[in-house]
Amino acid sequence: MKPAKLSAVALAAVMAAVTLGACGSGDSASTAGAGAAECTPRHQFSTVSEGELTVALAPYEPAAYTDSSGNLVGIEGELLRQIAEWECLEIKVLPLGSYAATIPAVQSGRADITVGDIYRTAERAAVTTLTDPIYKDALEIVSKGGTVTSIQQLVSDNLRLGGSTGGLWDDDFQKLLGDNFKLYQTFQDAVQDLQAGRLDAVVMSSLGYNALTAGVSGVAGVMPPADSRVTASTAPGQATWPTNNSNPELTTALNADISELRSSGAITEALEKYDLDPELADPGEPNLL
Amino acid sequence: MGGGLLHDWAQQIGPLAQGLWVSARLAVVGLAVGLPLGLLLAIGVGSKGRSLRWACVGIVEIARGTPMLVVLQLVYFGLPQVNITLSSFVAAVVSIAVITAAYTSEIFRSGLAAVPHGQQDAARALGLRTADRLRYVIVPQGIRIAIPPLLNFAILIFQGTSLAFTIAVPELMAQAYGIGASTFLYMQVLSLAGLMYAAITLPSAAGVRLLEKRLGRHVAAAA
Amino acid sequence: MSDSNGWDQFGDLVGGIPLTLELTVASFAIGAVVGVPLVLARRSQFRLTRGLAVMIIDLARGIPMITWLFVIYFALPQAGIRFSQFAAAVLGLGLLTAAMMAEIYRAGIAAVPKGQWEAGRTLGLSERRLFLDVAVPQAARVAIPPTATLLIGLLKDTAIASTLGVAEITYRAQIAAQNTYKGLTIFALAAGLYIVLSLPVAALSRWLDRWLHQKWTVA
Numbered sequence: 244m245k246p247a248k249l250s251a252v253a254l255a256a257v258m259a260a261v262t263l264g265a266c267g268s269g270d271s272a273s274t275a276g277a278g279a280a281e282c283t284p285r286h287q288f289s290t291v292s293e294g295e296l297t298v299a300l301a302p303y304e305p306a307a308y309t310d311s312s313g314n315l316v317g318i319e320g321e322l323l324r325q326i327a328e329w330e331c332l333e334i335k336v337l338p339l340g341s342y343a344a345t346i347p348a349v350q351s352g353r354a355d356i357t358v359g360d361i362y363r364t365a366e367r368a369a370v371t372t373l374t375d376p377i378y379k380d381a382l383e384i385v386s387k388g389g390t391v392t393s394i395q396q397l398v399s400d401n402l403r404l405g406g407s408t409g410g411l412w413d414d415d416f417q418k419l420l421g422d423n424f425k426l427y428q429t430f431q432d433a434v435q436d437l438q439a440g441r442l443d444a445v446v447m448s449s450l451g452y453n454a455l456t457a458g459v460s461g462v463a464g465v466m467p468p469a470d471s472r473v474t475a476s477t478a479p480g481q482a483t484w485p486t487n488n489s490n491p492e493l494t495t496a497l498n499a500d501i502s503e504l505r506s507s508g509a510i511t512e513a514l515e516k517y518d519l520d521p522e523l524a525d526p527g528e529p530n531l532l
Numbered sequence: 533m534g535g536g537l538l539h540d541w542a543q544q545i546g547p548l549a550q551g552l553w554v555s556a557r558l559a560v561v562g563l564a565v566g567l568p569l570g571l572l573l574a575i576g577v578g579s580k581g582r583s584l585r586w587a588c589v590g591i592v593e594i595a596r597g598t599p600m601l602v603v604l605q606l607v608y609f610g611l612p613q614v615n616i617t618l619s620s621f622v623a624a625v626v627s628i629a630v631i632t633a634a635y636t637s638e639i640f641r642s643g644l645a646a647v648p649h650g651q652q653d654a655a656r657a658l659g660l661r662t663a664d665r666l667r668y669v670i671v672p673q674g675i676r677i678a679i680p681p682l683l684n685f686a687i688l689i690f691q692g693t694s695l696a697f698t699i700a701v702p703e704l705m706a707q708a709y710g711i712g713a714s715t716f717l718y719m720q721v722l723s724l725a726g727l728m729y730a731a732i733t734l735p736s737a738a739g740v741r742l743l744e745k746r747l748g749r750h751v752a753a754a755a
Numbered sequence: 756m757s758d759s760n761g762w763d764q765f766g767d768l769v770g771g772i773p774l775t776l777e778l779t780v781a782s783f784a785i786g787a788v789v790g791v792p793l794v795l796a797r798r799s800q801f802r803l804t805r806g807l808a809v810m811i812i813d814l815a816r817g818i819p820m821i822t823w824l825f826v827i828y829f830a831l832p833q834a835g836i837r838f839s840q841f842a843a844a845v846l847g848l849g850l851l852t853a854a855m856m857a858e859i860y861r862a863g864i865a866a867v868p869k870g871q872w873e874a875g876r877t878l879g880l881s882e883r884r885l886f887l888d889v890a891v892p893q894a895a896r897v898a899i900p901p902t903a904t905l906l907i908g909l910l911k912d913t914a915i916a917s918t919l920g921v922a923e924i925t926y927r928a929q930i931a932a933q934n935t936y937k938g939l940t941i942f943a944l945a946a947g948l949y950i951v952l953s954l955p956v957a958a959l960s961r962w963l964d965r966w967l968h969q970k971w972t973v974a
Binding site: 342343344346347350351364366367370371405408409411413414425426427428432433435436439440441485 | 609612617619620697698699700702706709710712713714715716717718719722
């Protein structure tokens, strides 16, 4: 039995050491920008790789994804491309399988920033640095024919609801609906179950709903009235770009750039380009859910 | 930071433990259904009848060649299209059983083949029918030889249950990803999940080694 | 949002085959090679060496591959060691393969009847000759079926590399499924690809097994 016990202790030690290391922030201090002689960056900050803005990406249409040539596109993609131009950086996409990989990429210093309709929350603000809100995004309840119209209805009719991991509202719905709430890997899977009859409704972001309607028929989404039992229904989620805690200069620069993009109408344009409500461009005061 | 990690883990361990319980149940039930099927397939593969042999080999190769991820998706999302709608847990059990049957059929087959030929001959000489020969002489000895590799396979299947989160089974990995998504503490929660898997697999592996030694002693004495 | 029926993505999936094969071959190469010193350590007379080998084998097989990949790709950079996504995947899978090959080698060697060793020593063969010319061929026969199973399993295990963004078959299938909502067709196509890729190995293994069986069966 000794070798097994030794393994267990060694394993615990390795794991602890490794995650302790991961607790700390990333490093690297290459100065960006001054590459091309004609380009003067608007702000000074360092990036993981000199002259490049490394974006960890788990593709999520329409927020951020790549086109067939590998360029970063989507609402956030377009905005970042503009920002990269201003800061004299080239965008380098680091494709990864999911947020489970993109967030650690930023935390461990392999990427400067990650994207994809990530909502601001207090918990997340503690372990990464979040930029100011870029646009807002609300909660939608999708059902066949749009018959489910409120959170109260879910409770009183004992309906089965599906959602995807990472939704701001997951914990609240879990508490509220118990076993009637099921978590899927992606909201597309949840929608498949909606059509197979295993669910009565699916909760998703309005961005997700926008991506959805293009491929699925017979379902409709409704933005439910605010319900105090689900915090996210009372205040819209605000999309942000998480960066590493040890690079506040990058965040300051990004915040300034975001502000400029908003006042020039670029955010509204980007939203409209992807068929979204231009009103989302004004998220209001930064809040942390 | 060290205190922070333990604090994080203390908060995460509750939901993770619930997930672990689901993972364990999945593995046990899936194996309970799959192992007998694997034995049957092994006997079928070794049979004299050509069509039976080919059918069994076909089933084994297709099931062995398909990734578990895909079997899960096909059983859960695909079957409803032919009006078989299973719950997440049941679909996961069915998938595990199918994979188990395919892989263990090979293990059983090796075990059965490793039974000394003398045993077959002696059984024939004693006038036993094929069914009795299998039942009382070959299969018991074959199973005993196959036990260590079967147990090792069971350990791998237990780890394989982590894929069930793709069909919305709230097992250990699903819980870990959920916590990671809301807290962004992916590294911490995934390493805790890894430790919890190891907490089951490491002692099991040690146990299998002990079992191998005991069984080996028996064989050496007989030889 | 594309409006296809799933079959159009077949080309995308096929494009993932080279990476899937590269991952499999590279991981197997590392595993088959590293498995040798590992099994020798496992059989060593020294308790410490044995214990260390057992620990490595247990850890490699006992911790889920996703955790290993995350440790290799995200945590090692803290210690200054950076690997690319592909390299991290190959190392993780190679580690697991090495542990499993070590156990397969061990079972193979153990299957060689004691009588063979004794006869060889009586005949005056050196330990080295004994090992290479007598034990290894007989061990190989026992080791081939489990190695084939491992290889087929490894081919599919490479799917885990998709979490690190390596654009092999499964990664492409996931992206395609998200874009077209024809997840079922796409995953069934992906399964078909994996099966087709694994058939040669399975067939070769069964053929090899039968050939060796005929060669080595003692009356």
